[in-house]
Amino acid sequence: MRITSGVRWLALIALIAFGFTLWWGISQLRLHREFAIRLENNYQRAFHELVWHIQTVENELAKLSVASTAEQELEKLATVWRQLYAAQEKVGQLPLGLVPLENAEAYLATAGDQIFALVRRGTGLTASDRAQIDKMRQGAAQLASELAELQQTVLTRNLRWTDVESALVRARNENEVRDNSVINSFALVNKQVQEYPEVQFDQRIGVAPPTPRLEGDKVSQEEAAATALWFLDPGNEAAYRIVAAELTGGTIPTYSFVITSTQDASRRISVAVTETKGRVLWMLDSRQPPQSGGLPAEALREQATNFLRRRGYNNMRLVGQHEYQGSMLFAFVYEQNGVLIYPDLLRVRVASDDGRVIGFEGNGYTTWHKERELPMPKIGVQYALEQLASGLELIGPAQLAVIFNARSEETLVYEFPVRRNNDLFLVYVDTQSGEEVQIVRLESTDLPRQAT
Numbered sequence: 380m381r382i383t384s385g386v387r388w389l390a391l392i393a394l395i396a397f398g399f400t401l402w403w404g405i406s407q408l409r410l411h412r413e414f415a416i417r418l419e420n421n422y423q424r425a426f427h428e429l430v431w432h433i434q435t436v437e438n439e440l441a442k443l444s445v446a447s448t449a450e451q452e453l454e455k456l457a458t459v460w461r462q463l464y465a466a467q468e469k470v471g472q473l474p475l476g477l478v479p480l481e482n483a484e485a486y487l488a489t490a491g492d493q494i495f496a497l498v499r500r501g502t503g504l505t506a507s508d509r510a511q512i513d514k515m516r517q518g519a520a521q522l523a524s525e526l527a528e529l530q531q532t533v534l535t536r537n538l539r540w541t542d543v544e545s546a547l548v549r550a551r552n553e554n555e556v557r558d559n560s561v562i563n564s565f566a567l568v569n570k571q572v573q574e575y576p577e578v579q580f581d582q583r584i585g586v587a588p589p590t591p592r593l594e595g596d597k598v599s600q601e602e603a604a605a606t607a608l609w610f611l612d613p614g615n616e617a618a619y620r621i622v623a624a625e626l627t628g629g630t631i632p633t634y635s636f637v638i639t640s641t642q643d644a645s646r647r648i649s650v651a652v653t654e655t656k657g658r659v660l661w662m663l664d665s666r667q668p669p670q671s672g673g674l675p676a677e678a679l680r681e682q683a684t685n686f687l688r689r690r691g692y693n694n695m696r697l698v699g700q701h702e703y704q705g706s707m708l709f710a711f712v713y714e715q716n717g718v719l720i721y722p723d724l725l726r727v728r729v730a731s732d733d734g735r736v737i738g739f740e741g742n743g744y745t746t747w748h749k750e751r752e753l754p755m756p757k758i759g760v761q762y763a764l765e766q767l768a769s770g771l772e773l774i775g776p777a778q779l780a781v782i783f784n785a786r787s788e789e790t791l792v793y794e795f796p797v798r799r800n801n802d803l804f805l806v807y808v809d810t811q812s813g814e815e816v817q818i819v820r821l822e823s824t825d826l827p828r829q830a831t
Contacts, residue, residue: 422473429469433523436462436490440516442818445797445804447768449503451815454785456498463491486522490515593631593746598657600624603634607650610659611638613689618642626654631746633660658745659690664737666730668705673731676700676707682734683709683727692725692744706730706737713748719780722747722789751781754791756810763793763808766815771797771806782807784816792816 436459443455467487494515497508504512598606604624608616623637632654640646647665652658673679680697687695692711696719699710706728713723721743728738760777775796784790792807803821808814 425469425472429466429473430523430526432462432466432469433519433526436466437516437519437523438820440512440519441802441820442804443504443512444509444516444802445768445771445799445806445818446815447766447806448815451818452504453498455818456494460491460494460498463487463494467491486518490518593653593655593658595656597654598652600626600634603652603654603657604636606652606657606659607634607636607638610650610662610690611648619648627651631655631660653745658741659739660742660745662739664735666735666737668730668732668737670705673705674734679707679729679731679734680709682729682736683707683711686727686729686736686739687711687725695725698724702731703728705732708738713744715751715753717779718753718791719778719794720748720751721780721782751789753781754811756791756793758810758813760793763810763813764795766808766813767795767797767806771799771804774798774803779810780807782817784809790816796821 439455439459439462443452443459446452446455467484470484470487493511497504604621605616608619608621611619618641619638620641621636622639625635627633627635633651634654636650636652638648638650640648648662649665650662651660653660680700684695684697694714695711696714697709698712698719701708709727709729711725711727713720724743725741726739727736729735730737756779764773764777773795778794780792780794781789782792791810793810795806795808797804797806805819805821806815807817807819809816
């Protein structure tokens, strides 16, 4: 009897120990998986930010090549230095212990040190400086292209950085790590960096606007709802009904509505109307048009223009357009007496297959639109043109415009479309002081100025 009792106790203890061990093992496995997910997310974030930093470096170096004042040059140099420093930091956060990336790291470090030396010098760039900056930009452009290609490989093949790290840990010789696509790609990047030009020395309107504030009477939810329905199809409001509504806070409090079509219950349209003044801030249709085929760009542009006119947006000038996921995205700004008012910017997205407007973003227009008292230019357009950096080709007429300057103040400027080699820019010169205010690099798809 005593032996049987002892066996039972031993069995019970063993069962408890087994249960505890199983619980502990499952807990450790769960913790390990959670840690692996967090680690993978950190690696993915670091790599995508690395790509973005390098692309920004190339873009800012391109702008620097056409800067004409010491102030603009120093501002761009400081931005490049910050981005290079951030890129070095992101490289250090990747599991690259055995991956040969020393050439790329050396390029980033050397470029960063030499840009910082120019910032500390605090004077304008010499012809020799500009030549070296052009070489640096070529290297940045090539590195950005190679990293973007690798980024696409990681995304499309669903590769995991934690697998890279495991491969590095398990690697016993160089041949074992050659089978990993990410490692191979980084090795190729590292090799090609050796071919970059040697670098040595002896962003539309990229200025943040002031915090938006709307002043005026507040509207009720019912009034905002009526505005949202009218905005979708003026005079045909009965074709839609609201299925959800709420008041959201933020810098500009808005009523957010979810609307469905009476003809197609599966179609969902979101519309935001400001609580103050009851203006439509944005509209987004859930429908996703097919990626290929569709109406010509001219027909889509006419649809966007008519959409704005029917809703009371008059005197709008088309300033840009580009293809976007089966649609065309058009950018318009308000035109006052021939002057382009960039703060009053809005965008319209038109589906390429049927010409239906499926998106509207009017944050700038809603926030800043008003009739302005514009000053008379104190300097002539020819004098302003002479202030531009040498080597630039004027590719279109000068245009008066209003933009935000570095102090977030509205400034009347001359806008000059220029070309340098294969790159296109808009250079903005203050009409009162003759100083260069801003440089915008244009994409090849940007549309030349034309009236609408």
